[in-house]
Amino acid sequence: MAMVLTVEQMDTRKLVLHEASQTVVNQLDSSEGSDDDISDSTRKPAKMAKCSKSGTTTAAPASPPRNSSSVADVTPIIVSSVFGHSSKELTNARPNLPNVELAVNMMVLARRRQMRWQRGRIVEIVTREDGRLKYKVSFEEKGKSLVSGHHVAFDTTAKVEQLYVGARVVVQCQDNKFRFQPGVVAELPSRKNRLRFLIFLDDHTPLYVGLPLLHLVWKPLENVADDIPEGPHKEFVEHYLKKWPYPQLTQYRVGQSLNAELNGVLQRCVVQVVDCSLMEVIFEENQHKEWVYRGSSRLEHMAKFLEMKQREEAESETDSD
Secondary structure (H helix, E strand, O other): OOOEEOOOOOOEEEEEEEEEEOOOOOOOOOOOOOOEOOOOOOOOOOOOOOOOOOOOOOOOOOOOOOOOOOOOOOOOOEEOOOOOOOOOOOOOOOOOOOOOOOOOOOOEEEEEEEEEEEEEEEEEEEEOOOOEEEEOOOOOOOOOEEEEHHHEEEEEOOHHHHHHHHHHOEEEEEOEEEEEEEEEEOOOOOOOOOOOEEEEEOOEEEEEEOOOEEEEEEOOOOHHHHHOOOOOHHHHHHHHHHOOOOEEEEEOOOOOOOEEEEEEEEEEEEEEEEOOOOOOOOOOOEEEEEEEEOOOOOOOHHHHHHHHHHHHHHHHHHHOO
């Protein structure tokens, strides 16, 4: 059973909510406006802005783990705590700032493929029959694409006052300055995360990054999740933004073993490092290491908890009818 605790905004007092049933089924389940392509310490900080690897699925499957672990199993506590203590740390509303219009010859970042954005120059602004604007971008690395406003980001670094939880951004990879990946701001800098931005990339990779690596998307969709491909990660982001500023996190310790999804299958792994809202785990079968968000639906206990909450909400709606 997974005990569920909540932390109110006043101090750190915790209240027990209820117990999550072990029998909950843990199976969780296109980018709108597609473009036309023309051509060892528990406090050790996570490495920032490495490019995520493609091809990793994020659904939490019902398959049993392949291996058992010699590390003692301890059921994690799931905590829902207020993230910050000031409005600047908690804001999830787009600030009312002057809009900068795109123009021909402007350098921008534009979507080349789902997880690949590149730097280029706007060479033409096209008005469609329905009045929508499209932007023809000529990339520095050859090729052109006709993209929508929500697939264009500013080439300049974002400003702090422009960012909020739920903001659509593009992150420059620290190991490849010519590569950029789309994501959503999940945490603003605070003492809780050592003054860093937490970003959920569209492939479910979590990253702690500094401001210099962030670029603001010019005209994001009203619901930013609509720009994320259909699947578990889109549902996760929608749930996360709905629950903000009370993100739900599992509490694991270094050395603790758990089941987490890797390549579509639940596998055994061990916690190596805990860094604020992230933890680095190593999978026993292939020794693969990666950083995982502590509230991710890839974690077996969290997937069960989220499934249970969805069922409770559905039953509550039924009762109210």
